[in-house]
Amino acid sequence: METRTILRVTVHDNDIRKITVPVKPQTVDSLLEQLEEKLGLQYKFSLQFADFNNSLVNLTDIADLPDKPTLKIVSIMTTPTSSTADTEILSPETFEIPTFPVDVKYRLRQANLQYMQDQTFLKVSAELKHEILEKLSETMYSFKAYPDKENFEEAAAALIKKHPCLTQPGSSKGWNGWYDSLRWKMGNYRSKLRRAGCLEVSINGGKRRGQQPQRNIKRPKMSGINFLPNFPDGEDETSMESKRKEMVEDMKKLHPNASLIAKNMNSTSVLRRKELIETETVVKDTVERWPALFTEGQVSKYSSVTEHLHRYTEVFESRVYQRIPNISVHRPIR
Structure with missing residues (x-):
């Protein structure tokens, strides 16, 4: 009984291979492992196959795999491992007060108990206020550098x-003073990171001893994260530049090495980000320096937003129509 499976695998536009697996895979994960080994791929990927309409669809169930299928490798972008400051953390819907140092935690607990007994507010010392604001700033920065x-x-x-003993009597909302102090402390916290060489805030350094003040502050937009991350551990601009040049040379070949391109594009994302933000490179120069960025394999990674644009437009229009009857909404040209 024939158990082997013959596959036609599209690794890249110019790299299509015939692969034979000795044992028919029983799961999608098993097939992924076999292809990763036979193709020598050094990156995570998913699979697509041509259905009865000859359209590509994601392979999620091995039972859907035809007898002699044509598969397409779709690389999955991963974020390079970097320092803790670069960890991708989404801002929560409600701010959760962090755990303070043991001594601060003890003093606040005692003050809260006193407040529950006789509504006495805590007289916050300069030292205690510094500890509280420092921890709050650190926590806020982990979500957003520019709150x-x-x-x-x-x-x-x-x-x-959480700590009613810290309520400020006389202020309209009870926390107005904390609001002002926290904004000031957050600026100091960014200055400390800037002196330490943190790229995300260094680029926005203000007027310091003859430097020109920043007029166009660069910061994340639309819930963006890792706006300008630091280089991953063990990497620097020189090592990434070497990988970039390696890709440029490989892209000159008739059949570029798809696995090398995908691997190096993932690992050099920090360098590309740095160039685009700091030097505001024009498109022509970007194409010359990063030719692989404009290949189908790389562009397809960002196609999910385009695929859902039509649905986003429909949802937006439905909400607008509900609020304002008889309004005319112009659809974008497709």
Whole structure:
């Protein structure tokens, strides 16, 4: 009984191979492992196959695999491992007060108990205030390097909600002073990181001893994260530049090495980001320096947003129509 399976695998536009696996895989994961070994791929990927309409669909069930299928390798972009400051953490819907050092935690607990007994507010010393603001700034930075007004208000309100002894009598909301202090402390915290060489805030250094002030502050938009991450551990600009040149030379070949391109594109994302943000490279220069960025394999990684654009437009229009009857919404040209 024939158990082997013959596959036609498209690794890249110019790299199509015939692969024979000795034993028919029983699961998608098993097939992925065999292809990874036979193709020598050094990156994570998923598979697509041509269905009865000859359209590519994701392979999620091995039972859907035809007898002699044509498969396409779709690389999955991974974020390079870097320092803790570069960890991707999404901002929570509600700000959660972090755990303070043991001594601060003890003093706040005692003060909260006193407040519950006779509504006595804590007289915050300069040392205690520094410890509280430092920890809050560190926590806020892990979510967003440049918090907006609402973020500061939310953090200040959450602080006195968890520790009512810190409520400031005489202020309209009870936390107005904490709001002002936290904004000031956050600026100091960014300055400390800037002196340490953190790229995300170094690029926005203000006027310092003859330097020109930054007029165009560069910061994440639309819930962006890792706006300008530091180089991963063990990597620097020189090592990434070497990988970039290696890709440029490989792209000159008739059949570029798809696995090498995908691997190096993932590992050099920090360098590309740095160039685009700091030097604002024009498209022509970007094409020359990063030719692999404009290949189908790389562009397809960002196609999910385009694929869902039509649905986003429909949802937006439905909500607009519900709020404002008889309004005319212009669809984007497709």
